[in-house]
Amino acid sequence: MSAIGIRDLNVWFGEGAELVRAVKSASFSVAEGESFGLVGESGSGKSTVLRAIAGLVDSWNGDMSVLGEPLGRRRSAAFYKRVQMVFQDPYASLHPRHTVDRVLGEVLKLHGFSDIDARIDRLLSDVGLGTGFRFRYPHQLSGGQRQRVAIARALAPEPRVVLLDEPTSALDVSVQAEILNLLSDLRAERGLTYLMVSHDLGVIGHMCDRIAVMQHGEIVELLDVAKMRALQADHPYTKHLLDSSIRSIR
Amino acid sequence: MSDTSFRDWLTADAPASRAQARAAAWYAGWLKLRGNTLAMVGLVVLIALILLALFAPLLATQDPFVQDLGARLKAPGWEGHLFGTDSLGRDIWSRLVYGARISLYIVALVALVAPLLGLIIGTVAGYMGGIIDVALMRFTDIFLAFPRLILALAFVAALGAGIENAVLAISLTAWPPYARIARAETLTIRNSDFIHAIKLQGAGPLRIITRHVWPLCISSLVIRVTLDMAGIILTAAGLGFLGLGAQPPSPEWGAMVSEGRKYILDYWWVATIPGLAIFTISLAFNLLGDGLRDVLDPKEAGK
Amino acid sequence: MTNLLDVENLRVTFPTRSGTFEAVRGISFSLGRERLGIVGESGSGKSMTGRAILKLIRKPGIVTADRMRMGDTNLLTASEREMRRIRGRHASMIMQDPKFSLNPVMTVGSQITEALLTHEKTSRAEARKRAVGMLDAVAIRNPERVMGLYPHEVSGGMGQRIMIAMMLIPNPEILIADEPTSALDVSVQLQVLEIMDKLVTDRGMGLIFISHDLNLVSNFCDRILIMYAGRIVEVCQAGKLHEAKHPYTIGLLNSVPDLEHPRPRLDALQRDPAWREAPSVSALT
DSSP states (O other), X not given: OEEEEEXXXXXXXXXXXXXXXXXXXXXXXXXXXXXXXXXXXXXXXXXXXXXXXXXXXOOEEEXXXXXXXXXXXXXXXXXXXXXXXXXXXXXXXXXXXXXXXHHHXXXXXXTTOSOXXXXXXXXXXXXXXXXGGTTOOGGGSOHHHHHHHHHHHHHTTOOSEEEEESTTTTSOHHHHHHHHHHHHHHHHHHTOEEEEEESOHHHHHHHOSEEEEEETTEEXXXXXXXXXXXXXXXXXXXXXXXXXXXXXHO | OOHHXXXXXXXXXXXXXXXXXXXXXXXXXXXXXXXXXXXXXXHHHHHHHHHHHHXXXXXXXXXXXXXXXXXXXXXXXXXXXXXXXXXXXXXXXXXXXXXXXXXXXHHHHHHHHHHHHHHHHHHHHHHHOHHXXXXXXXXXXXXXXXXHHHXXXXXXXXXXSSHHHHHHHHHHHHHHHHHHHHHHHHHXXXXXXXXXXXXXXXXXXXXXXXXIIHHHHHHHHHHHXXXXXXXXXXXXXXXXXXXXXXXXXXXXXXXXXXXXXXXXXXXXXXXXXXXHHHHHHHHHHHHHHHHHHHHHOHHHHTO | OOOSEEEEEEEEEEEETTEEEEEEEEEEEEEOSSEEEEXXXXXXXXXXXXXXXXXXXXXXXXXXXXXXXXXXEETTTOOHHHHHHHHHHTEEEEOXXXXXXXXXXXXXXXXXXXHHHTTSOOOHHHHHHHHHHHHHHTTXXXXXXXXXXXXXXXXXXXXXXXXXXXXXXXOOSEEEEXXXXXXXXXXXXXXXXXXXXXXXHHTTOEEEEEESOHHHHHHHOSEEEEEETTEEEEEEEGXXXXXXXXXXXXXXXHTSOOSSSOOSSXXXXXXXXXXXXXXXOOBOX
């Protein structure tokens, strides 16, 4: 059973003359426990794929399934218990007026857990934050600490699939390293499936087993990471991306 | 707990409990407000007015309702009448002090009812979007299309004269701007990641609106309300003037101004002194509103 | 060779409720006709340094220095009026996101000609001609058409190239680029950098390149200052980055995931409190 199966997914925004086809018949599948990367430049539709899976986009057609359950227009409560998402900008993904305690407490309550206090402490220590952070507001946290809180929030319902939307692109490189290590550790400990979107081939290469390259809403190439590291891409666009990425770090 | 350790507790970087975190947030807001001299002036004036209203029986030198036609229209300072007397010989200072109760009562009630109504309608419209948004917003437009006083008049005429009905009528005419503000705020909040994040936890619209959208809208509404206070008092005065608000002989400030209007050329103080009172309370609310804007603005909260 | 810019013991401080906060804590550097990179993480004071040179620090921030000279001008005593003349004529700055630095209601063409006309007395037709030439120089195809576009009609990469054109047209001697490509895609990033690099080299300008990306900077600069907590911890020659000695520099280099040399774990940077207190390394030449 694949963790995520996408077949002929189309996503569009607007209508009539304004219609923009953000994703054009994309198909891929992610095995359970795998870490899969979606790479592309801005506007390639990579984040839109994630949002469509998460149910944040209404205008789509095609077949999507997660852990064997086909997805319809509405997501069930069970879906949100199994699939969670981490957003790109940790400054925008936490409510500015809610303390860490309230963020995590509300999520745990929504999923019907009872031992909330103990769980909050455990989640915070799992993401490498002490309990001293529990009653802080987002503005009292650094970018990396905020992203850790966002990861704790995503882990709260004990999901099996985590969607990662550029989780480190707003962070400094040294903080990025910490967050990527944390994500790797959590995957190893909990056997999570990751679907990660990034524009940074270095990050994707570090985190993922297989990648899909997107351009103008289409998946132009699927390749595994060993092939990518050896710079053996078939599609010219992938080659171009790899080339730019290598040249900028030499 | 000594003074300094209490302050340390309030400014702690890592609060140890929910209560401490909340207290610390309030304290930070208070410090910011305290740094704004003009806002503090507004706050002090408002507190003084509230105290004035509370201790009216102690502060009034005469009964505000006792008429003395022999001593009508006397200038300020005449025989212990601090602000003089009105056309029926009543002491203006005493009426002003008792009138503070009525004016503050009207302001407080309207300030509760109108923004709440606007908040509910605006956030629901903004968050739900689609047909609900269109319906609610056209409904709002209908209310906006009427001149406020005329609409209030119609309500009072239907409900009957009196302060409570005046308050209700003013509230019913004052909510549309709040609904518009709340909707505009909601539209920017609706698509932010923290709303998406809570949606992904399976939260329903009711929870998202009340727990996540409201706290961010309330600040701009509070600011707008404080800036609207002057208008509310004046509308109440206008209703009083037309005989549909506070009924004579109750010393409502607006009613006092309109009574004194007849004598404005020869006996300026009869209308001017309650007018100055209205001016003071509106200015105080405006100054405080400006200060609150700095403290409450959610965009500032991140800094 | 005379230096275009000399800065000694530069400090930028902001008063806060609990004492003062020092964003830049006494750094010294000079800039010749070279490409100088300033690298650091957020909060290291690198952007504040760039802004302080052009005296763009907003109140209540305070800039102090023992010496801050640009050519013959003493920047410390220069009035706001003199500074306006210096900005653009002698030194220009390119910010991170072109979306926020271009005026949304003016066409690209009028913005570029405006930039030229405020600093030079030339005719409008002549200014326009030079603007078109400048757009051509930043590799914009069909510059005549782009002149008539509004900022929202151009892509991010083109916007940033337009910014470069606008900043370089009054022929400044110093260009300060603050994260000029962070908002751009990788492939566009390189193109923009190459254009900027070429123009700066051809004109013999001094470039201050501020970035968080150590590898990128090492590719495009001659000399690199590494900043940490408002101080310079190390000065490197670009080609010799791998010889860097300071643990912070090494930590930064190792924390980047490398496509060709995968590691199971990235090295997380261990911050030593002593780095904060160590005196700033001088980068004067």
